[in-house]
Amino acid sequence: MNEEKEVEEQSKPLVLEKLEEHHADSLLAQDEARGTVVVVVHKEQVYAVLEYLKTDPELAYAFLVDITAVDNSQMESELMQFDYARFMIVYQLYSFQDQCRVRVRVPVHENDLSVPSVTALWKGANWLERETYDMFGINFEGHPDLHRILMPDDFEGHPLRKDYPLRGRGERERFNFDKQNV
Amino acid sequence: MQGGLERATGERMVLSFGPQHPATHGTLRIVLELDGESVLKATPHAGYLHTGFEKLGEHLDYNQYIVVTDRMNYLSPLSNNFGYVLAVEQLLDIEVPKRCQYIRILMAELSRVADHLLWLGTAALDLGAFSVFLYSFREREKLYSIFEKTTGARLTTSYTRIGGVFRDLYAGCEEDVRQFVSNFQKALKETHTLLTRNRIWMDRTKGVGAISGEDAISYGLTGPCLRATGVAHDIRKAEPYSSYDEVTFDVPVGTNGDAYDRYLVRMEEMIQSCGIITQVLDNMPDGPVNLEDNKITMPNKSDAYGHIEGLIHHFKVVMDGHGVETPTGEHYCATESPNGELGFYIVSDGSGTAYRIRIRPPSFFHFQALPHMLEGGMVSDTVAVLGSLNVIAGELDR
Numbered sequence: 001m002n003e004e005k006e007v008e009e010q011s012k013p014l015v016l017e018k019l020e021e022h023h024a025d026s027l028l029a030q031d032e033a034r035g036t037v038v039v040v041v042h043k044e045q046v047y048a049v050l051e052y053l054k055t056d057p058e059l060a061y062a063f064l065v066d067i068t069a070v071d072n073s074q075m076e077s078e079l080m081q082f083d084y085a086r087f088m089i090v091y092q093l094y095s096f097q098d099q100c101r102v103r104v105r106v107p108v109h110e111n112d113l114s115v116p117s118v119t120a121l122w123k124g125a126n127w128l129e130r131e132t133y134d135m136f137g138i139n140f141e142g143h144p145d146l147h148r149i150l151m152p153d154d155f156e157g158h159p160l161r162k163d164y165p166l167r168g169r170g171e172r173e174r175f176n177f178d179k180q181n182v
Numbered sequence: 183m184q185g186g187l188e189r190a191t192g193e194r195m196v197l198s199f200g201p202q203h204p205a206t207h208g209t210l211r212i213v214l215e216l217d218g219e220s221v222l223k224a225t226p227h228a229g230y231l232h233t234g235f236e237k238l239g240e241h242l243d244y245n246q247y248i249v250v251t252d253r254m255n256y257l258s259p260l261s262n263n264f265g266y267v268l269a270v271e272q273l274l275d276i277e278v279p280k281r282c283q284y285i286r287i288l289m290a291e292l293s294r295v296a297d298h299l300l301w302l303g304t305a306a307l308d309l310g311a312f313s314v315f316l317y318s319f320r321e322r323e324k325l326y327s328i329f330e331k332t333t334g335a336r337l338t339t340s341y342t343r344i345g346g347v348f349r350d351l352y353a354g355c356e357e358d359v360r361q362f363v364s365n366f367q368k369a370l371k372e373t374h375t376l377l378t379r380n381r382i383w384m385d386r387t388k389g390v391g392a393i394s395g396e397d398a399i400s401y402g403l404t405g406p407c408l409r410a411t412g413v414a415h416d417i418r419k420a421e422p423y424s425s426y427d428e429v430t431f432d433v434p435v436g437t438n439g440d441a442y443d444r445y446l447v448r449m450e451e452m453i454q455s456c457g458i459i460t461q462v463l464d465n466m467p468d469g470p471v472n473l474e475d476n477k478i479t480m481p482n483k484s485d486a487y488g489h490i491e492g493l494i495h496h497f498k499v500v501m502d503g504h505g506v507e508t509p510t511g512e513h514y515c516a517t518e519s520p521n522g523e524l525g526f527y528i529v530s531d532g533s534g535t536a537y538r539i540r541i542r543p544p545s546f547f548h549f550q551a552l553p554h555m556l557e558g559g560m561v562s563d564t565v566a567v568l569g570s571l572n573v574i575a576g577e578l579d580r
Contacts, residue, residue: 033511033512033513034272034273034275034513036513036514038512062399063399063402064402065402065514065516065523065525065542066514066525066527066540066542068527068540070529070537070538071538074531074537075531075537077510077531090527090540092514092525092527092542096399096413096415099420099421101514103512103514122400122401122402123397123400123401123550123551123554124400124401124402124547124550124551126550127228127546127547127550128402131546135236148229149228149229150228150229150232150579150580151229151232152229159234159237160236160237160538164237166237166238166240166241
């Protein structure tokens with residue numbers, strides 16, 4: 001049993017080693033769960049870290065799988081861990097080269113809901129960031145066209161926040177299709 | 183054909199394509215800015231079928247949510263069922279019995295064929311090839327009969343359960359599937375003779391909506407749309423889940439990334455799926471279908487109705503506040519659905535309901551890349567390109 005543990009410790013994933021070497025200041029936490037490396041990054045450095053992961057020839061996390069967010073306001077354990085940051089932005093990356101995944105998480109406080117946009121790195125980030133803005137109200141700084149994507153433009157509130165009720169706030173009765181801008 | 187800009191006249195017109203247009207196959211909309219017949223700018227609009235599936239996931243327990251996954255990509259609900267339960271099972275750190283894994287592969291591959299057949303029929307119909315539509319729907323109907331006999335429903339299959347499947351294959355399923363496979367390969371040859379070297383089909387699809395491999399990766403394209411650009415990426419090969427490492431198959435790739443290559447890739451994928459189906463049937467193991475863990479698996483109906491233990495287990499799994507409880511943590515699980523990478527990202531707070539479920543739908547990325555493929559082309563190509571991408575509004579808007 002102990003031997004197994006030692007072997008595991010020795011084979012630290014390359015991505016963690018390289019991140020510790022080049023971006024040690026940005027890392028808030030790191031973990032490996034079910035074969036995926038998870039790193040928590042300070043939001044000021046998220047662009048630099050993602051750019052590094054994408055462009056480093058040994059890592060080559062060239063594929064942006066997903067961007068989303070989690071509202072941790074009802075999960076005490078997560079909140080405490082990251083200084084009561086309400087939202088966690090989650091980036092999923094994939095490397096064609098090593099066929100492995102990495103998850104980058106970024107805590108965001110409610111009083112400053114802005115995160116740098118990564119649309120300059122991946123074209124596909126455009127709609128993902130729009131959806132995260134639509135559903136959680138996260139502002140992606142530097143996004144070329146940040147507005148709602150799934151909900152109507154005149155919709156108020158952000159539906160995937162935990163304080164938004166499942167059945168809505170009566171929007172269905174108030175929908176006015178004449179007013180909508182195209 | 184590309185190169186429509188050469189005919190520009192300087193007069194601009196805005197054309198709203200959809201949300202209710204026969205060629206959109208669902209409720210999606212593209213605003214086209216035209217100069218004559220050439221497309222200057224295309225702006226896709228999503229959200230017409232937004233149903234709040236992700237929000238629902240925070241209120242339904244893990245087994246209840248399976249019915250919601252039916253409604254994402256409604257052309258291949260079995261693949262969605264599979265992808266979702268796999269994510270939950272990986273979060274729970276359990277593995278279902280071999281027979282169950284094989285049954286799931288069988289159903290996922292059959293639904294891949296069904297999905298591609300519907301795509302083939304409608305994409306061809308959009309470009310005027312009516313008979314292909316009839317042939318592909320004839321074959322698809324046979325598949326839906328098999329689905330109906332296996333799962334009890336044609337569309338809302340809800341076949342999988344956490345820790346297993348709803349029920350074992352019916353007696354005679356193997357013969358039905360084998361017969362389908364042998365007939366289908368003949369039928370696909372007919373379609374090849376109708377389309378592959380057809381002058382009109384080639385003119386309408388070759389060089390239309392082309393995208394390079396680099397751009398496809400940047401836009402997040404997956405599945406046949408990515409493979410048509412020459413990137414040989416298939417999650418079934420790269421990260422084999424369930425028992426995909428025990429079957430052999432090829433990953434077809436294209437070269438130009440245009441609508442014609444997407445057509446060829448999908449046609450070949452159906453053949454490869456038939457190969458997988460035959461291997462699965464040949465090697466189908468015996469044994470239990472469901473995981474034998476009463477805290478996770480639903481007991482079968484005769485136990486639930488006939489024995490007190492079964493009744494208690496059923497009650498425990500089904501009732502609110504008991505249910506299948508996952509450990510605290512998060513997990514992202516990707517599967518190769520017919521359209522591409524279908525991912526489920528589940529955050530659990532340790533209760534019987536997910537704290538957050540995020541669905542990574544392939545169509546969302548394909549629809550986003552549409553302007554890249556349309557701009558500079560002709561307005562009539564819009565239908566060809568949209569058809570070749572197989573954007574499903576149900577999973578696009580969720």
